[in-house]
Amino acid sequence: MTLRPTQACDQCTLRQLCLPMGLPDTELWQLDEIVQQRRPIEKGSTLFSMGSPFEYLYAVRTGTMKTVLMGDDGTEQITGFALAGELLGLDAIHQGSHPVTAIALESTSVCAVPWSLVEDLSGRLPTFRQHLMGVMSRGLASEENLHALLGQRSAEQRLATFLLSLSQRHHARGLAADRFILPMSRADIANHLGLTQETISRLFTQMRRQGLIELHTRDLYIPDLDALRTTAGVSTSAASSA
Amino acid sequence: MTLRPTQACDQCTLRQLCLPMGLPDTELWQLDEIVQQRRPIEKGSTLFSMGSPFEYLYAVRTGTMKTVLMGDDGTEQITGFALAGELLGLDAIHQGSHPVTAIALESTSVCAVPWSLVEDLSGRLPTFRQHLMGVMSRGLASEENLHALLGQRSAEQRLATFLLSLSQRHHARGLAADRFILPMSRADIANHLGLTQETISRLFTQMRRQGLIELHTRDLYIPDLDALRTTAGVSTSAASSA
DNA sequence: CGCTCAGTTGACGTATCTCAATCTAAGTGG
DNA sequence: CCACTTAGATTGAGATACGTCAACTGAGCG
Structure with a gap:
């Protein structure tokens, strides 16, 4: 110790x-x-x-x-x-x-x-300053992506993109990209994406039926990330945090 | 010279x-x-x-x-x-x-x-650095406001808020807050706000009929800013640029 | 073991989109 | 200076994705 x-x-x-x-x-x-x-x-x-x-x-x-x-x-x-x-x-x-x-x-x-x-x-410390400004700059770019998501995409595309964003961020932390727990409620997801809780719930069951995801309560598994990317609308660079 | x-x-x-x-x-x-x-x-x-x-x-x-x-x-x-x-x-x-x-x-x-x-x-130069970071920080906060605008507001509220944002930014430059020219097309406004050109056009004629605005081509006059704020949904702090 | 809150599902309503037809303003060339 | 062109803007009719309201179900927790 x-x-x-x-x-x-x-x-x-x-x-x-x-x-x-x-x-x-x-x-x-x-x-x-x-x-x-x-x-x-x-x-x-x-x-x-x-x-x-x-x-x-x-x-x-x-x-x-x-x-x-x-x-x-x-x-x-x-x-x-x-x-x-x-x-x-x-x-x-x-x-x-x-x-x-x-x-x-x-x-x-x-x-x-x-x-x-x-x-x-x-x-x-110039390196520190550059890193900090980089983080802020990335935040700006992320919010621009989010803007495009809310402005142009269907409910299904928004949700798929959101899940991919979480996946990517988990992966960047050395965790599994295809299996993680959703820490937020359906209502939270809905609010963030400009939708309603009911729409999110319906989309989840639809995606389950299509085999795009497995989801038990908040336990998510994505069997085919590329398939989810396709439904997201090919946006590889998903939006991140704020 | x-x-x-x-x-x-x-x-x-x-x-x-x-x-x-x-x-x-x-x-x-x-x-x-x-x-x-x-x-x-x-x-x-x-x-x-x-x-x-x-x-x-x-x-x-x-x-x-x-x-x-x-x-x-x-x-x-x-x-x-x-x-x-x-x-x-x-x-x-x-x-x-x-x-x-x-x-x-x-x-x-x-x-x-x-x-x-x-x-x-x-x-x-610390002052310069602080100003620069302030600008970036303001950008982040602005985009959060924009997120809320797209996620929660009706088409009419979005447009009213957008006009107020332009008004405010003109005012900050020492120009009239109630009279300015829209430099962008209806389609541009629509795209930015996650709407369609037709919706913007319909809203403009509706706002004209309500006496909220006078608008000839791109020449805008806002007779009562407070009235417009009311239709915007009381959001005094309008979103700004990106 | 039942309470409570999150999540699901259904029926129905509507704000906004889509498609399409003018209409208007601003050039542009004769 | 006036036809002609062209892009932007307006208006209408009809379609739809998503929201609203409401009932039901399941999971976690004391």
Whole structure:
């Protein structure tokens, strides 16, 4: 047993995906020193709320979060899902407060990085800065893909694309691309894709009948990824998180 | 007549909106020295194409551009419109090539800033870096709003919100909020909002009959902005560009 | 073992799309 | 300066994908 906290960045399996990507070992300790390991956020509870001041960037360690934009009229839009290794809060830099609420879909642990530290490291370490800007740039490109998905695609194509996006992101984490658990409800998927719960449910049974997927509750298996890609409309580059 | 090019950043009316915002005068010349003023891009021609290498960040000086994401199957999605002072190319940093094609809606002039210069200035000037990250962050937040617009709102609400967004952006440039020219076609508006040309046309005549707008060809007048906000669904913070 | 909430399925309604026919504005060449 | 052309815009009639409302079912949990 070592005295080093098991959550240390240099031990983290997500290091290649997460904020410290590209940081030299000699600088990594600066993150380790200051990054706060919060106790897990319970399913359904919020990490930060829309309108709250922006102080930390968060990296998901384990679990899954959703980000929700609440409308004045009570409508809610799920703008994205954050898997392990993905960052939350980059959309808050501009106005200094979070434009969305972050809610845990399951028990989820995060690393909290003070924004002031990120700014400091950005000024001193070009590699770190480039990585950070790359992440933001990728976020912009992803949302453009999502825009095209919502604007041009049928319900079936949206759902297939969404499943492929999850598959791809799991694969990027070294997990199986064809078998994983959906951490979110049908209603969450529907909301995110601009559809209704009922439509998602109908599509799932239709896809089951076509042999495109096997799905028990939230346990998903995709026997033929290429077949799913075909129904998605050949969009290989699926949209990712926000 | 001065020998200084009239396009110099320190003379530019967009300085407070554009990339050099917050740059000290003592540093401004570094942009001026290197920024290329391109000859105007004619209506309908492209500034850069999807897939082309990312070398420059572009700032719109005059005119309007649209950014289009082309699908493998021939579908096109207009992801945003860039007005004077807005930046193009931030979504290309990550993958090193442009994910969208930029097309001029009218004769448009841009400033081309080498990305290497931007990176250099980002490393040396904290204020500049903060501004740049702020712009990207705002882009992320804007696209989240757009997501909610496409996912939750009716055709009428989408169009009203879109007009208010244009109005607001004109106002931010010191122009009239209630009277401006639509630089894009009905088909472009429709595509951007996930609707059809016919629906937009029908909504325009409906809004005309309700007295919400006056519109001759592309000449728009909004007699009562608050009324339009009401039909938009009280979303004061309208979505902006991409 | 029954409560509760997520998920499924059905019947029906409708906002928006599709197809197609004008109509209008802005050029363009004679 | 006026026919002619052409692309954009408007309008109508009919089709449909998806939503709404509502009942039912199954899974997890105390």
